Amino acid sequence: MNIGIVCYPTYGGSGVVATELGIGLAKQGHKVHFITYSQPTRLDFFNENLFYHEVDIRSYPLFKYPPYELALASKMVDVAKYEQLDLLHVHYAIPHASAAVMAKQILKGEGIEMPVITTLHGTDITLVGKDPSYEPVVTFSINQSDGVTSVSEDLKKDTYKHFNITRDIKVIPNFIDLEKFKKEHKDHFKTAICPNGEKLIVHTSNFRKVKRVDDVVRVFHQIQDTVPARLLLVGDGPERGHIENVCRELGIIEDVRFLGKLEAVQEVLSVADLFIMPSEKESFGLAALEAMACEVPLISSNAGGIPELNINGVTGFNSKIGDIADMTKNALHILSDDNLATFKANALKQAKEFDIVKILPIYEQFYEEVAQEVLTAAQ
Numbered sequence: 001m002n003i004g005i006v007c008y009p010t011y012g013g014s015g016v017v018a019t020e021l022g023i024g025l026a027k028q029g030h031k032v033h034f035i036t037y038s039q040p041t042r043l044d045f046f047n048e049n050l051f052y053h054e055v056d057i058r059s060y061p062l063f064k065y066p067p068y069e070l071a072l073a074s075k076m077v078d079v080a081k082y083e084q085l086d087l088l089h090v091h092y093a094i095p096h097a098s099a100a101v102m103a104k105q106i107l108k109g110e111g112i113e114m115p116v117i118t119t120l121h122g123t124d125i126t127l128v129g130k131d132p133s134y135e136p137v138v139t140f141s142i143n144q145s146d147g148v149t150s151v152s153e154d155l156k157k158d159t160y161k162h163f164n165i166t167r168d169i170k171v172i173p174n175f176i177d178l179e180k181f182k183k184e185h186k187d188h189f190k191t192a193i194c195p196n197g198e199k200l201i202v203h204t205s206n207f208r209k210v211k212r213v214d215d216v217v218r219v220f221h222q223i224q225d226t227v228p229a230r231l232l233l234v235g236d237g238p239e240r241g242h243i244e245n246v247c248r249e250l251g252i253i254e255d256v257r258f259l260g261k262l263e264a265v266q267e268v269l270s271v272a273d274l275f276i277m278p279s280e281k282e283s284f285g286l287a288a289l290e291a292m293a294c295e296v297p298l299i300s301s302n303a304g305g306i307p308e309l310n311i312n313g314v315t316g317f318n319s320k321i322g323d324i325a326d327m328t329k330n331a332l333h334i335l336s337d338d339n340l341a342t343f344k345a346n347a348l349k350q351a352k353e354f355d356i357v358k359i360l361p362i363y364e365q366f367y368e369e370v371a372q373e374v375l376t377a378a379q
Contacts, residue, residue, distance in 0.1 A: 139165065152308050193257070211237075218246075219331060279306070
């Protein structure tokens with residue numbers, strides 16, 4: 001197939017999933033055209049089936065803000081016509097779905113039936129989409145899409161709860177390429193960080209309040225009362241300064257390292273003993289899946305779609321949001337020498353259920369079904 005993919009070209013989960021999906025489809029022989037305002041961060045290798053089309057965002061004195069949605073819709077029309085796309089797959093509802101629906105209508109006026117598939121990733125529904133300023137457009141765009149997917153059952157339920165959706169939503173979970181994302185032998189790195197055999201705990205996020213990085217630090221502080229440990233915090237964001245202050249107040253700043261944004265996060269995860277994700281809301285938990293692929297068990301909240309990934313008592317534990325005491329207790333259970341190896345093995349086993357080799361065919365079949373439905377309806 002000849003597929004157009006629209007996404008945010010950033011480190012966020014939706015952009016990562018969209019890019020990895022496109023790369024996987026290209027390896028299967030499909031032609032994949034990325035349409036966005038800059039090259040996606042993980043689109044860093046050559047493949048004859050991968051193409052990138054930059055959206056030209058021009059600023060005019062009349063506009064206070066450049067009209068990206070209009071520029072994006074126009075670019076979709078251009079690429080769809082001249083590359084003869086079979087369908088458009090847009091990731092993250094705002095503004096990609098509405099721009100795609102506009103492009104679809106323009107193409108229809110020129111006699112071209114263009115199937116549009118929208119994938120919902122999380123905050124486009126649970127946060128931004130519920131804003132009264134956007135809700136009518138989000139609802140319309142989802143209902144006008146020819147196919148809709150969500151990354152978890154929980155997100156599907158949230159979408160039906162908060163929006164008047166008349167379309168079926170198919171759950172296709174996030175995935176990981178286990179050929180690329182796996183445990184690496186980095187024992188020298190572990191020795192440098194934990195020279196006395198301390199347990200290594202990791203958290204990765206964009207350091208927003210919803211990620212509750214405070215809880216990560218406080219759980220770590222209580223773990224240290226029983227087990228010597230070090231904490232690595234990967235990522236950056238608005239809460240970083242506050243978290244640094246919390247570490248100083250608790251007297252643990254010497255045992256915490258802030259690594260900032262990393263592309264090769266698997267190198268850090270490869271030497272970790274435990275991953276903590278205490279988020280207030282997660283539609284899926286892609287960072288947790290990346291940890292599990294590197295054989296790292298989880299301590300997480302029971303928010304959103306996380307329990308669909310983290311099997312309680314098997315790959316880790318799920319606690320109520322903000323229950324630091326329970327998270328600490330469970331963390332110590334995992335970190336004990338009698339249990340750690342089992343939890344690590346279980347984490348990898350569960351990650352294999354989300355291998356791209358299993359998820360990619362589901363997308364391919366969905367593409368075929370939606371394209372056929374649109375073709376049949378047009379005849």
